[in-house]
Amino acid sequence: MSGTLYGIGIGPGDPELLTLKAVRLIAACPVLAWPAPLQGDGLARTIAAPHIPAGKTEIAIRLSFRPERDDTDDAYDCGAATIAGHLEQGRDVAVLCEGDPLFFGSFIYLMTRLSGRFPIQVVPGIASPMAAAAVALHPLSTLEDAVALIPATRPEAEIERLLQAAESAVIMKIGRHLPKVRRVLDRLGLTHKALVVERATQDAQRLIPLADAAEAPYFSLILVHA
């Protein structure tokens, strides 16, 4: 009997925004894996820390975290192989995933590598658009609104087309793309309605009207409703 691979959404940062199911499975699984930078624990391990009992086997999946990283990283091959070793021995493995595992989550790359060989279950988590909307008291959508979730890494014309197609938008992964995004929102007359939310629900959380934002970190997003 092989173990089960769990992708566990741990939410945006506040350790109280884990679900009961996430907390139960983290406690129950003997092996935990988490994406991390080349050194240190990384955000996922830090968010989940209050809920991790002593005595777990832990696997750090060391990623270079290029903003537009691809899925060919050797770290995923290596992490998947280590995880597979535990699953083959019948040990359940919980992968800690910031936000939601299947929404821009690195869990997808592990799932792809291990799919078909082992049972897989995903526990959804609070995704960053909902976390940012909550701290900003910003309605994402009512009635017939369409919502576009847009990586700021996209070309300028494509961001514009998506913003024109939907009533509500969340532009993610801002970082060095702030000037480009600002140009598009300026052209559409939306800058005065746009809010930058940095690190929603984390200690370093900040909310800044786009008009006043000089820069924005990679882990920030812009909320705008036309």
Add this chain to the structure above:
Amino acid sequence: MSGTLYGIGIGPGDPELLTLKAVRLIAACPVLAWPAPLQGDGLARTIAAPHIPAGKTEIAIRLSFRPERDDTDDAYDCGAATIAGHLEQGRDVAVLCEGDPLFFGSFIYLMTRLSGRFPIQVVPGIASPMAAAAVALHPLSTLEDAVALIPATRPEAEIERLLQAAESAVIMKIGRHLPKVRRVLDRLGLTHKALVVERATQDAQRLIPLADAAEAPYFSLILVHA
């Protein structure tokens, strides 16, 4: 000192998908309010039931639940007035919200009516697109994918334009709009990739390839990745 109004996301249906923060605040608030049909408890109250201690004051906000309901319903005025009475007396009020409070949530209509008069906090919840993706093991987005969240109530041409602008889409509130959505997906050659998810994480959950779906309830959605 007035009380605080809490909008509490309680997730898609599985009572284990409440966050720790939601459970804590439901236990702490003396007054609970929840949207409900004209008779009975409704889904939000049912999902949260295992986490509701005895002795709460409860306010049912009775809605007619027309699929494209507007925000002029007298029930919101009446519910907001009752809630305001408790807040003025210094009692905190937790509004139970299926999914996430600010993503197609009726909490938005209460927040609009009470904003500026009382402190308001929102606890984000697991939204239905993430819940459906989890049970289907369906990656919503990687790298530079844009995701469109589209009410099926929209006109056919607008659904088509949104689907063409984004790599990934979740089409919500299907119900009687199934034939229209199927026509659009057929035209775009996406029907064979589309999955209908009904009542994700609830006991009555069903997953059906769109090609095999004869009908779909209002609380179903379609996942499709181009």
